[in-house]
Amino acid sequence: MLLEELTAIAEKTRSERKEISVRCCMSSGCISSQAEEIKKALEMAVTEKNLGEKVEIRQVGCMGLCGKGPIVSVESEGLIYSDVTPENAASIIDALAGGKAVASQADPTHPFFTRQMLVVRSNGGRIDPDKIEDYIEAGGYSALYRVIHEYAPDQVINEVMKSGLRGRGGAGFPSGLKWSTVAKAKGDRKYIVCNGDEGDPGAFMDRSILEGDPHVVIEGMAIAGYAVGASLGYIYVRAEYPLAISRLQLAIKHAKRIGLLGDGIFDSTFNFNVEIRIGAGAFVCGEETALIASIEGRRGQPRPRPPFPAESGLWGRPTLINNVESLANIVPIINKGGEWYASLGTEKSKGTKVFALTGKIRNNGLIEVPMGITIRQIVEDLGGGTPDGKKIKAVQTGGPSGGCIPVELFDTPVDYESLMKVGSIMGSGGMVVMDEDTNMVDVAKFYMEFCVEESCGKCIPCRVGTVQMLNLLKMILERKATIRDLEALEELCEMVQNTSLCGLGQTAPNPVVSTLKYFRNEYLELLQPLPGEIIA
C-alpha cells in the first residue's frame, strides 16, 4: 500500500457517494429495537420510489441519542429521526420526494447535539463500520502513514505527551508517560493491549466506539506499536459484545487485505498485527494484570503491582495497555497535533470524554463533551432534566468505583481532579442521574452487590469485606441496624480501601463512602436505637 493508493481509495469512495445519504444506526442498542427491519424498509422504499440514483441507505454506528432509538439521520437535509419503526420508516424516504414524514424528529439544534464536541466519535454515526473505504474516505490511515514516514518513534510519543491525554479506562494516568515507559523498557519483544472489557454496569462508551468505528482503534494501536516498538497488539473484548467482535474481525481482515496491517506497512520496515481475545465477562478481567493473565490463558486474577505491565506485562514483556477510548484519541491527536488537543479541556484534563448518560434523564444516550463542562450543563442542558419534572438529587459517576455527587455540587467541572475532590471519580464514563425518589442507601447496596458478585476472591479484604459491607447495608435497609453497625460499616470501608490488592477492592467502598458523606441522614433515619437509648 502506498499513499497514492490510499488517496485513490478515498477519492473513488467519494465519487461513488449518492447525493443523499440516509444513515441508519446499526449499533447493538438500535438493532435490539428493529434497526435491521427499518433499514430493509428504507431500502424498499427507495426502490419503490425509484430514488436509487439519488438516495443511498447506509448503516452507521451510534449517533448518541440511544434512549430514543432507533435513529435514522439525513445529514444533508439536517434531519434526525428518532423512535423510528419499520412501519413509519418508509415515510422518511417519502419526505425526500416531497411527502411528509410521520416518524418523530429530534431537534439537531438542541444542546444535546450542539454542546457536544466530537473528537473520538467524529466518525461515529457517519461511516459504515464494515467498510474500510468509508474510514479511508474520512481520512483514515493517513495518520499511520505520516507517523511511519515522517516521525521518529519518540516524536510520536512527544506528540502524545504534548496532548496531555490521560487514560480513559478510569485511572487517568498520563498516556504519553506510559508510552515512553514502555518505549524505554528493555525487552526482546513488546506488546500493545487494547482494553475493551468495559464492565461498569450501564457503560457502553467503548462498545459504541468498537461497533461504530473499529478502524480508529486499530490505527491507534498500530501508531502505538510504532511508537513503543511493538509488532503485535491484542484487543481484549468481552464476550457480551458480539457485534463489536464481529465488526473488529472484519475490520482487521480488511486492513490486512490491503496491507494496512501485516509486514512492511506502507512500504516500510514496520510490521504490526492485531489479534482479538475474548473475555468471558468477569469485571475484574478489565483490571490490567488480570487481563494479562487472562490473555496468557491463566485464571483472570490481579497480581500486585509493581511491576507494572509497562515493565513486565504479557509473558513478562513490556506491554502498553490502554483503554479503547484512549487509543481512539490517538488518530485525532496525530492528525491535528498534540497542541491542538491540549487546547481542549482544562489545565490538567485535556480533550473530551465520552459519557453514557442514563437514569432519570430525558435525553439518555452517549455524549462526548469537552473536559471542564459542569455536571449541571450535562444534566440540564444536554440531558434536558428529568422526563417527568421530578427534582434531581444526585449524579453517580465512575460506577462501582465511583461516587454520588449531590445536586448542590452540580457546578463541579468534569475533570479528573475536581471529581476526585468531591468524592467521586471520572471513571470510564458511566453517568447515572438520580431523582428525589431514589434512596441512596439502596444505591450503595446496588453497587456493593455488584462488587460482591465480581470480586475475584484472591485477597481477603475484598472477598469477605464486600460481603460484610453488603450484609450491613441490608441490615440498615431492613431497619435492623444500630449506630454500632454503621460504625462497623465505616471501619470496613476504610480497611477494604486501604488493604485490598487491586482497584476493585480498593474502590468498592466508594459508593458507600460518598453516599454517607452527602446523604448521611438517609442512613441515620433507618437506624434502630441502641438498647436503652431514647431517640427524640
Add this chain to the structure above:
Amino acid sequence: MAVTTLKIDGKEVSANEDETILDVAFQAGIKIPTLCHIEGLTDIGACRMCIVEVAGSNKLQPACTTKVKDGMEITTQTARLKKYRKMVLEMLFSERNHVCAVCVSNGNCDLQTLAVEHDLTHVRMPYLYPKTEIDASHEWFALDQNRCVLCQRCVRVCDEIEGAHVWDVSGRGVQSRVITGLNEPWADSDTCTSCGKCVQVCPTGALSNKGKATGEMTKHREFLPYLAQRRHDHK
C-alpha cells in the same frame, strides 16, 4: 545486582535490589506477620497481613511482593496497620467455620497463632459459614473446606515444587473453593503423587493427614526451602 540501603522501623539495613521488604526485614530480625507467604514458594500478595507503610506513598504495600528500593523508609507496626491486620483476621474468622476447639490443627495453626498475636477475641460481623464440602476420598489425606483460608499455598507447592498441579481455585469471590483435578474427588486425580506437600504447607487444618484427632496435626515444612533451593540451582 545493586546493593542499596534503606530503613525499616528506623533501623538501617542493606539489601539487594531484587529482595523483597519481607526478606530484608526477616534478615534484620524484624517480624512482619504473614499468612499466604511461605518460604520457598512464589509470593502472590493475597492475604494482605504483611502490609507495611512506605514513606512518601499513601498506598500500603504488601511486604512479601514489594521489592526494596534505595532509600526506602518502611514502617511495619503502626496503630493503623495493626487495626487493619486484625480486621483482616476478623474477616477470615467470619468467613468460614474456624472453631479451633474441634480442629485437628488446634494449637498448631498459623491462623490461630496470628489471631492470638493480634488480640482477636471476638468477631463483630455476622458469620457467613457457607455450606462447604469435606473431601476425604484420598487414601491418606483429607480436605476440609471449612478451614480453608484460600492462601493458595497448596496450589503453589503442588505446581512449583512437586510439579503435579493438582490444585486450583474455582469460582470467584466468596464462592471461591480450592479444587483437585478438574473439580473431582482427590482420589480420582490422575496427577496426585500422594507426596503430602500440600498438607504440610497448609496453614490451617484444611488439609490434614487422616487419622488425626483434635490438636494432633502438626506440620513439617523444613523440606520446602531446601527443595526450592535445589530447584533454583537446577534452573
